[in-house]
Amino acid sequence: MQPAWGPWALALLVAVPLQALAADPLPSWNDGLVKQAIVGFVTRATTQGGPGYVPPDERIATFDNDGTLWQEQPVVQGAFLLEQVKARVKQDASLAKRQPFKAVLEGDVALLSTMDEPQLMELFAATHGGKTQEEFAREARAFFQTARHPKLGVPYTQLAYAPMLELLQYLRANGFQTWISSGGGMDFMRVISEDTYGIPPQQVIGSSLQERFDEGDGHPVLRREARLDHLNDKAGKPVGIEQHIGRRPVFAAGNVRSGGDIQMLQYTHEQPRPGFALLINHDDAAREFAYAEKNGASLKAAREGGWTVVSMRQDWRRIFPEER
Template identity: 85%
Template sequence: MRNGSAGSVCLLWALTLLVAVPVQALAADPLRSWNDGPVKQSIIDFVTRSTTEGSPGFIPPEERIATFDNDGTLWQEQPVVQGAFLKEQVKALVKEDASLALKQPFKAVLEGDLALLSTMDEPELMALFAATHKGKTQEEFAAEARTFFKTARHPKFGVPYTQLAYAPMLELLQYLRAHGFQTWISSGGGTDFMRVISEDTYGIPPQQVIGSDLKEHFDDQGGHPVLRREAKVDHINDKAGKPVGIGQHIGRRPVFAAGNVRSGGDIQMLQYTKEQPRAGFTLLINHDDAQREFAYQEKNDASLKAARAGGWTVVSMRQDWKRIFPEGR
């Protein structure tokens, strides 16, 4: 009897300790690069609700679509990586036609005016791509992009661009996939450019990448068929073009979407995700960490205003992220 009482006391003591320890601490933290707080908790709460059968917020697995902007959302965008790649392509183009070196925007690109590239919108970048990549096959373009990613280094951090994916967002992608979400990229960048690195960098297969595109045509090429790029823009996957691209490629509205503060390019995608019969989760990354990365805002604060009006979750990189880049970067 005495032994039984002692056992009961031990059991009661153990249960007391169990209750005292936060549930999150008992398991590996899937979002370990996020500081504890309202933003991190809101993500966990949404995923818990949407994957718990019987919950009012339950989302069937086939409807768990999450879309992410790329530049400034999944990795750094100062400079825009595709703009840095474009500079190398313009150099090659000028070797064939020296007169281009005196024309804008080719002149500014050649002079290394990364500030100009950072202010260029997606249509301007894609127009340059049309000039530099007409006639190339998908395979030729992919080979050039792979070479760039192997050799290019970020001007401030001195490492390959693929090492500058945000650690908290990589964890978020893994966390969502572990709970049955499909993770897609929906970015203003070139589709074929992002597809070269999407799987190795983010775990997102190339068929789940939506971006801006040039027109292409089928070329039999003497029994060796290829797709060849044209000097015409087919689709700009920016601003209002993002919901269009999502509808064409996925056929479902996202229930989770993430973008960032820069040029207002993600506003419509986040609105499209938030405003539906089942309100989706919308995440906006605010670049306010000049010490660890960069600090910049839109001139008119359009994205932050839209976030306040729409009830989006805003991430302060300075306050909400323990670290910006993966360990060992």
């Protein structure tokens, strides 16, 4: 499988005729129970006077990023850190003997693909402590301009899932605020969130390093510390949502990888007015990748909680914005 790609993931919206969008807001989703459940929830949430009506100011939707909005084999943040670690080791050779730095330098792509968020944030702290926010943003933007997926050969920003881009647009068209709540680095995602997903940087929640105000000889800046401030993974996700939004989501989407989205989906679904919990199952080896948790924790939680589970193989007509 070798996809053909346009300049940006959001270009798929241009390719879809307006009349088709009006008739079917989710054209990349196959007709079936999952699509019906999504449309049914949004219809109930926006039908004033109905039992499922959600006032506009409460229509909050949160999305995990890696493996939910775009691919995560490898984790994009890990690929970025590969370049950063190489530069850091030139300054401190002792890091070359420590894991996960050693594996990064040896090109252990398998390890990078399985790294969890705490490991990634450890690398962030080691490589970016002391840098200003502006310096970090410049490095992240430079990475996205040149980096390509090792297997698919296209920019990472073109690997957003077409069905999820449509879902984001569909929710916004119905008065929902769409937020990212990811275990990945918050500042890393903010660099590309608006161009890739239509989500402004202020609506991105993620893991973060501590920061300090530095007057900088009359030029004040925010400087990143080599210490973790918040790990927005697993039980940290509801905490981050409360800190940034101040409202419980009524719609949330995650995926099956490390169990990192379970608590966010539980937090969304289990409330006086049941929310909608969507879990993406990576079961399409032909068009993307097939993988799952060893203990099956996310799928087990979905069965017990009555969440809606997406089979990428069965429920998505296409995966990426442009496919042959």
